Amino acid sequence: MDTTAQRQDVDVVHAVKEACLAAAITFGVLLPLIGFETVSNIDNKLVLHTRWGLLFSIVAIVGVGRLLMALVIAPRLAQRRVRPVTPAATAAATWLSVIGRWFGPFAVGFAIVYPILVVSLGGFSSALKWVDNFGIQILIYVMLGWGLNIVVGLAGLLDLGYVAFYAVGAYSYALLAKNFGFSFWILLPLAGILSSFWGILLGFPVLRLRGDYLAIVTLAFGEIIRIVLINFVDLTNGYAGIGGIPRPSFFGIPFTAGDDGFAAVFGLEFTPVYRTIFLYYLILALAFLTAFVTVRLRRLPVGRAWEALREDEIACRSLGINTTNTKLTAFAIGAMFGGFAGSFFAARQGFISPESFTFLESATVLSIVVLGGMGSQIGVAIAAALFIGGTEIMRDLDFLKQIFGPSFDPTQYRMLLFGFGMVIIMVFRPRGLISTRSPSIFLKERKTISSDLVKEGHG
Amino acid sequence: MEVFLQQLINGITLGSIYGLIAIGYTMVFGIIGMVNFAHGDVFMVSVFIALIAFLLVTAWLGIASITVALLIVLIVAMLFTSLVNWVIERLAYRPLRGSFRLAPLISAIGMSIFLSNFVQVTQGPRNKAIQPIVRGEFILLDHNNYAVALSYKQLIIWGITAVLLAAFWYLVAKTRLGREQRACEQDQKMAALVGVNVDRTISMTFVIAAALAAVAGTMYLMYYGVVSFADGFVPGVKAFTAAVLGGIGSLPGAVIGGLLIGLIETFWSAYFTIDYKDVAAFSVLAITLIFLPQGLFGRPDVEKV
Numbered sequence: 013m014d015t016t017a018q019r020q021d022v023d024v025v026h027a028v029k030e031a032c033l034a035a036a037i038t039f040g041v042l043l044p045l046i047g048f049e050t051v052s053n054i055d056n057k058l059v060l061h062t063r064w065g066l067l068f069s070i071v072a073i074v075g076v077g078r079l080l081m082a083l084v085i086a087p088r089l090a091q092r093r094v095r096p097v098t099p100a101a102t103a104a105a106t107w108l109s110v111i112g113r114w115f116g117p118f119a120v121g122f123a124i125v126y127p128i129l130v131v132s133l134g135g136f137s138s139a140l141k142w143v144d145n146f147g148i149q150i151l152i153y154v155m156l157g158w159g160l161n162i163v164v165g166l167a168g169l170l171d172l173g174y175v176a177f178y179a180v181g182a183y184s185y186a187l188l189a190k191n192f193g194f195s196f197w198i199l200l201p202l203a204g205i206l207s208s209f210w211g212i213l214l215g216f217p218v219l220r221l222r223g224d225y226l227a228i229v230t231l232a233f234g235e236i237i238r239i240v241l242i243n244f245v246d247l248t249n250g251y252a253g254i255g256g257i258p259r260p261s262f263f264g265i266p267f268t269a270g271d272d273g274f275a276a277v278f279g280l281e282f283t284p285v286y287r288t289i290f291l292y293y294l295i296l297a298l299a300f301l302t303a304f305v306t307v308r309l310r311r312l313p314v315g316r317a318w319e320a321l322r323e324d325e326i327a328c329r330s331l332g333i334n335t336t337n338t339k340l341t342a343f344a345i346g347a348m349f350g351g352f353a354g355s356f357f358a359a360r361q362g363f364i365s366p367e368s369f370t371f372l373e374s375a376t377v378l379s380i381v382v383l384g385g386m387g388s389q390i391g392v393a394i395a396a397a398l399f400i401g402g403t404e405i406m407r408d409l410d411f412l413k414q415i416f417g418p419s420f421d422p423t424q425y426r427m428l429l430f431g432f433g434m435v436i437i438m439v440f441r442p443r444g445l446i447s448t449r450s451p452s453i454f455l456k457e458r459k460t461i462s463s464d465l466v467k468e469g470h471g
Numbered sequence: 472m473e474v475f476l477q478q479l480i481n482g483i484t485l486g487s488i489y490g491l492i493a494i495g496y497t498m499v500f501g502i503i504g505m506v507n508f509a510h511g512d513v514f515m516v517s518v519f520i521a522l523i524a525f526l527l528v529t530a531w532l533g534i535a536s537i538t539v540a541l542l543i544v545l546i547v548a549m550l551f552t553s554l555v556n557w558v559i560e561r562l563a564y565r566p567l568r569g570s571f572r573l574a575p576l577i578s579a580i581g582m583s584i585f586l587s588n589f590v591q592v593t594q595g596p597r598n599k600a601i602q603p604i605v606r607g608e609f610i611l612l613d614h615n616n617y618a619v620a621l622s623y624k625q626l627i628i629w630g631i632t633a634v635l636l637a638a639f640w641y642l643v644a645k646t647r648l649g650r651e652q653r654a655c656e657q658d659q660k661m662a663a664l665v666g667v668n669v670d671r672t673i674s675m676t677f678v679i680a681a682a683l684a685a686v687a688g689t690m691y692l693m694y695y696g697v698v699s700f701a702d703g704f705v706p707g708v709k710a711f712t713a714a715v716l717g718g719i720g721s722l723p724g725a726v727i728g729g730l731l732i733g734l735i736e737t738f739w740s741a742y743f744t745i746d747y748k749d750v751a752a753f754s755v756l757a758i759t760l761i762f763l764p765q766g767l768f769g770r771p772d773v774e775k776v
Contacts, residue, residue, distance in 0.1 A: 040554050044520045045593045048527070058601055060526050170573070217761050224506050225760055227576075228715045231708065232753035243746040371704065375580045382577045428588040434581025439566045442574035 027082035035075030042067055116390050123151075123296055127289045136285045144288050145407075148295055148360060150400045152353055155299040157380040157392040159349030162306055164378065165387035166315065167342035168322030168467065170227045173234025174377055176214075177207040177347040179241060179369035181354025186254045186364055187247070196260035200355050207351025208344040215343035219336055234374055241366040253365025260359045262290055291360050298356060302349045303389055309345070318342050323467045383437050385444025387466060394445055403430050473617040478741045479734070484625045484694065486733025487632040491687035492710035493717070493725035494639070495680030501656045501720040502676050503568070508579040509559065511707015512586035513681055517552040517688030518698045519590055522599055524548055525692070537605060541693070545631075548685040556681030560674055568673075583703070591700040600697040628690045635686055636726060639679070643722065648675055656720075705749075709736075712756045718769025727767065731755075 047067045048060045130142045156178065163171045184203040188194050194202075218229045241248050248254065259267065267274045267287035274290075275282040309315040317338045320328045329335055358364050376399070384395030406426040437445070448460040492514050499507045524547040528540045563582050567575045608622035643649035651672045654662040663669050691706070692698060713732040717724025732752050739751040759767070 037554070037558060040551070041558050044523050044551050045516070045590065048523045050519075050522060050526065050594055050599050052597070058522075058526060058599055060523065060530065217757060220764050221760055222764075224500070224719065225715060225764060225766075227506065228711060229757050229760060232712065232756055235708065236750050236753050239747065239750050243744075371708075372584070375584070379577050379580060382573050386573070424588075424592050427584055428592060431581045431583070431585030431588060435563045435578050435585065438574050438578040438581065439563065442567055442570040 024083065027079055030082050031075045031079035034078035035071050038074040039067070039071045042070060046070065119390070119393065120300075127292050131285070131289070136283050139285045140288060143285075143292050145404050146401055147292050148288070149404060150397050151292070151295040151299050152357060153377065153380060153396040153400045154393050155295065155302050155353045155356075156350060156377045157384065157396050158299065158302040158306060158389060159346050159353065160377050160381050161387065161389065161392055162309075162318070162349070163342050163346035164381050165392075166306075166310070166322065167318040167339065169339060169342060170224075171230045171343075171346070172227045172371075172374055172378065173214075173230035173232070173237075174346070174350055175369045175371070175374040176234040176237040177211060177350030178354040178357070178373065179237055179366075180207045180210050180347075181351030182358040182364050182368070183241065183248060183254075183354075184351070185355035185358045186257045189258045189359075190254065190256070193258075195264075196258070196355075196359055200352060203355035204348040204351040207354065208348040211343040211345075211347025212340055214347075215340045219339055231371065231374070234369075234371060238366050238369050241369070248366075251365060251367075253363055253367070255363045257358050257362050257364070259287065259362060260291070260294065291356075295353075295356055295360075298352055302352075305345075305349075306389065314338065314341055379434050383434065383444055385446035385449075387449055388444065388446040391444055391446030398445075399430065399433065402433070403427070473612060473614055473619050474741060476612065476619045477617075478737045480619070480621055480625060482734035482737035483730060484628050484733070485737060486730035487628055488687045488691055488694070488729075489706070489710045489713045489733050490726040490729025491632060491635070491683045491690075492706060493713040493729045494722060495684050496711050496714040497717070497719055497722060497725040498652075498676050498680050500714070502652060502673055503564075503575070504572070505564070505575045506579065506711070507680075508576065508707075509563075509582035509586060510680065510684065511705075511710065512583045512703035513552060513556050513559070514684040514688050514691075514706060514710075515698070515700065515703030516555060516586055516590060517548050517681070517685035518692050518702065519594060519599075520551045521545075521548040521685070521689040521692045522601065522698060525601065525604070541604070541627075541689070545686065545689045548689050549682040552681045552685035552688070553678040556677045556684075557674055560677040564677075565670070565673075583707075587700050587703055594700065596700060598697055598699045601692075603696055604693050624693055628694060631686060631690065635683065639683065640722075642679070648672070652676060709749075709752060712752060715766055716756050716759055718766030720770070721766070721768040724766060724768035 046063060049063055050058050051061050053059045126147055127139065127143050130147075131139050134142065156174070160171065160174045163169050163174070181203040184206045185196070185199045188199050188202065189196070214230065214233050218226055221229055242250055244250075261267070262274050265272070265274050265277055267284070267290065269282045270276065273282065274280075274286055280286070310319070317328070317333045318341075320331075320333060321335060321338050321342075325335060328338075357368070361368075380395045380399060381392055383399070384391030384393070403426045406429065407423055448462060449466050450460050492510065495510050495513075496507060499505060499510070521544050524544045525540065528534050528543050534540045534543070559582055563578045564575050567578055603624075605622075605624040605627060608620040609626075610618050611621055612619040643652065651662065651667045652675070654665075654667055655669055655672050659669050662672075687706075709732055710729065713728035714725045715728070716731060717726070717728025732755075735752050735755055736748045739745075740748045743751070
């Protein structure tokens with residue numbers, strides 16, 4: 013009795029010490045950037061304003077939080093850890109596996125009925141926001157994620173410049189459609205082919221490179237493409253971008269208000285929502301195409317060679333696999349899907365500029381692939397929905413203004429939370445949200461394996 | 472000839488700044504094999520810390536002597552940036568030690584996005600400009616009305632870089648900490664077995680990397696006098712390029728790579744078009760790597776089965 017009381021005392025002292033330390037460190041870290049604010053005064057000279065109130069409240073929150081963590085939460089977690097596995101826990105695990113099995117088909121069904129659901133629930137007015145900002149935006153990233161997944165997840169080649177192929181696709185469509193008047197349906201495959209040429213072009217010099225050298229060269233390549241897009245003003249119109257890009261038509265029927273428009277032909281009242289819904293199904297179909305091709309390719313020799321390359325390059329070469337061709341096909345096919353997504357992006361926006369193709373985009377797509385669980389297609393889709401959907405929701409949280417005052421702008425915190433979320437997910441789930449993989453080849457029955465058994469490649 | 476000399480001076484100055492940042496990349500890579508993508512943004516944070524310290528020292532404390540003020544700013548920036556990077560390592564990278572290779576990379580990319588947006592939220596999105604801190608120059612050569620000038624601030628940058636590199640070399644080559652770092656770089660498990668505190672050594676590596684970035688940051692502030700929250704990415708990528716060019720993991724390589732990238736950039740801007748200076752730097756990188764895949768001073772990767 014005596015000893016336990018004593019130990020608790022010691023724990024409290026220790027916790028208080030920890031809390032003070034945490035508060036002190038927080039104070040030190042935040043003192044320059046939160047304690048002071050640099051503001052331009054009337055003479056346009058920088059002066060310092062102090063924000064002691066904000067600084068000390070954050071320090072207090074961290075200190076108290078650390079104290080609670082040490083006194084309340086940590087003991088409970090420790091208790092939970094020693095508790096034996098209960099029947100309830102195993103039941104929950106079976107439920108989870110059932111959900112896991114049916115989640116894929118359910119998600120596909122949901123994606124198909126989503127626009128109908130939105131229109132029937134919220135009418136045409138809400139469709140623009142929910143279908144365009146959410147549905148199409150998320151699906152573009154799902155498609156990019158699946159495309160990059162071929163390079164990073166299957167072949168194990170770290171590509172930090174994927175956005176370059178997205179840009180090539182977008183500019184190919186924009187320039188050819190504007191200057192030569194080709195239709196979207198001709199240019200979509202053409203943009204894919206052009207992008208995959210660029211993929212091979214990049215692939216050749218970097219074949220010898222491995223690991224982080226490959227990463228930096230692909231990053232450099234992405235930057236080079238962007239800089240050329242900015243500076244080659246005669247062709248690309250530089251920073252100003254290309255506007256008035258022709259929109260895709262419904263098998264030759266344009267989505268305009270005129271007599272030959274989509275609404276008039278089908279005897280419907282004109283609204284721009286039809287185009288949005290059409291674009292939604294278009295990108296959905298493209299994304300499914302990417303997923304389908306990936307699934308099928310994994311069963312072909314080339315797909316198996318990709319995975320073999322990821323697992324062990326030396327063994328792969330010893331078995332007579334041509335690693336050069338294997339790497340090049342991975343780059344080319346990944347780039348092709350990036351090009352498809354790019355030309356869709358140009359057709360949807362009607363305007364493109366180099367601003368849309370920064371390193372941040374590459375980083376976002378790569379994060380989606382890794383956060384979802386490399387090689388896991390459903391994981392990539394979930395990560396895209398979570399991150400892109402989440403940051404889009406952050407755009408319209410106007411009710412927060414009523415809490416924090418009118419000067420509070422929630423959109424500012426969008427990317428802040430995005431970066432923070434990336435760190436948090438990696439710290440708690442370094443293998444991504446989905447921690448199982450389904451192998452492409454198996455002996456007797458197909459069963460999922462832990463992602464720890466899958467290598468990440470050296471390239 | 473005059474143009475060449477002037478560009479040489481400018482290039483070495485820029486290269487010194489890149490070199491100091493590149494050491495941070497190369498050290499962290501050498502010891503834990505991770506590309507610290509947030510390092511460019513740590514550099515940007517250090518510029519802001521230096522800016523705030525400079526305003527504090529001059530406006531609030533009223534220190535008139537530029538030398539004293541710069542010295543205080545340098546030390547303050549080094550201290551606080553080191554603390555920031557120590558915390559980052561503790562929170563975002565240490566839990567991922569021993570995890571798979573891409574996890575710390577993604578964590579670092581997330582950290583980079585977080586840092587630049589944190590500065591945007593707390594300090595505002597606009598460019599922050601200050602009056603030139605150091606004025607004046609030596610005229611080295613005046614020929615055909617083209618004067619080759621070596622400004623005081625360039626001289627200060629060269630001097631500080633040289634002194635710090637010497638101190639840094641001493642730290643790595645001669646002290647216990649440096650020995651422990653080199654030991655961890657070779658074999659962490661073995662180093663732990665002979666009594667090296669691996670976690671502490673890695674933390675110290677991040678602290679030193681941040682301190683050098685803060686030196687670069689202070690000099691950047693003194694040289695350009697303007698900074699914004701987005702200024703971490705480009706110097707970061709250039710410095711990383713420099714580190715890879717010199718052979719990632721090699722400390723002299725990082726400095727030489729930094730100088731090379733700085734020189735390539737300034738000479739390209741002077742003799743060709745300034746628009747494509749980044750393309751020039753990146754192309755040199757790609758070409759070097761094709762013929763020398765391990766960089767200029769790197770150890771070649773031995774493939775083991």
